[in-house]
Amino acid sequence: METLINIILLTFLAIIAIAITRIRHLLVTVVLTGMFSLLSASLLVSMDAVDVAFTEAAVGAGISTLLFLSVLALTSTEELAGNRKFSSIAFILVSITGAILIYGTLDIPKFGDPSAPVHHHIAERFIYESPDEIGVPNMVTSVLASYRGYDTLGETTVILTAGIGVLLLLGRGKQDKETD
Amino acid sequence: MEHHLVLRVIAKFIIPMILLFAFYVQFHGDYGPGGGFQAGVIFAAGFILHALIFGLDHTRKVLPPVVLRVTGALGLLLYLGTGLAGILLGGNYLDYNVFAADPISGQHLGILLIEMGVGITVASVMLSLFYIFAQP
Known part of the structure; x- marks a missing residue:
């Protein structure tokens, strides 16, 4: 199903x-x-x-x-109506890249395979220790906010930086005159 | 959308619920799916709905863009400050164990604080972006 x-x-x-x-x-x-x-x-x-x-x-x-x-x-x-005619070089290039990518997936362990390396590196430690170390029922939160606190800090910084970038590019002029 | 009576009435019912749901997602992230990122986006969505129905000018009076710029930075500062508090209390950076006598309560407090920082920053940045793109 x-x-x-x-x-x-x-x-x-x-x-x-x-x-x-x-x-x-x-x-x-x-x-x-x-x-x-x-x-x-x-x-x-x-x-x-x-x-x-x-x-x-x-x-x-x-x-x-x-x-x-x-x-x-x-x-x-x-x-806009651009150049849409068929290009054989592009088609061959895309087909080869696609074939390489599909070939690459052949080595990937099956979805949900318990013997996959990703389940044996550090995930086991998180699963067994986080109820005692963090005590938060949602393990995703304990990994995201505590074990991987630095990554989340980086992500938040990226969001703020992106916002500042857009504000600098587009937010000048009209908006500043109206609010300041 | 000044004269769409049905939309205005429904929006008045729905907006508080969206904001309440955002807080639920924010503070229930420890127990179920959710957290600062999702809560921030949902919170911003509530205000965007307000702007769509009642006009951008009204929303900008409720939450001025200047305030959003300050809160966006404050959210990240709350995150950074939580990390520094760990050092000041004798632990490592972003080490929440030292926040309380019991490491688990410390972890809960630390996670709550940094998720709040994430939520505030995400909501502020999303709304700022919307304000800029929605400028007539």
Whole structure:
């Protein structure tokens, strides 16, 4: 049953991805991008990664779609007609890269394989020790906020820096005159 | 959207619930899925809905962009300060064990503080971005 759901979700993801590359109307593309995020979130839920799914649904499907829509309100909703003719060099290059990537996945352990290296490095220690060391029922939070506190600090810094960058690029002029 | 009565009435019901849900996600992150990142985004979404229904000017009166710039920095400072407090209390940087006599209570307090910092920064940055892009 779970395999069937995964196959359906992945098929939809592929269809939406192809549609995004084909459709010229940017409004439709933005809505499809939001759907792509929401389907990815569903896929993550079926993999029991609810924290990641939650973030994907809130950030990818929610805020990003909204920000894209507000950008579209500032620009045009129709993509300019560019050079769209078939290029055989590009096609060969993309096919080779794709084949290499698929070849690379052959070595990857199966999903949920208990003997996969990722489950034996440091994850075991987190799973066995975190109830005694941190005592937080949600292990994701104890890894994210305590064991990996530095990483989260870096992520928060990245978000603030990105915000400052956008403010510096776009936030000058009108907004400053109105508020200051 | 000044004269969409239905939207305005529904939004007045929904916005407080969105903000409350954001706080739930923020402070329940220790026990269920959630945390600062998601809560910050949901909190910002509540204000974005307010801006869409009642107009950007009203929202900018409720939460001025200048305030958002300050709170965005304050959130990260809260995170950095929590780390420094660990050093001042005799531990390592971002070591929460020293915050309380019992290491587990210390960990809970530390996680609460840094998640709050993350939430404040994410909400402020997301709203700032929306304010800029929504400028007419």
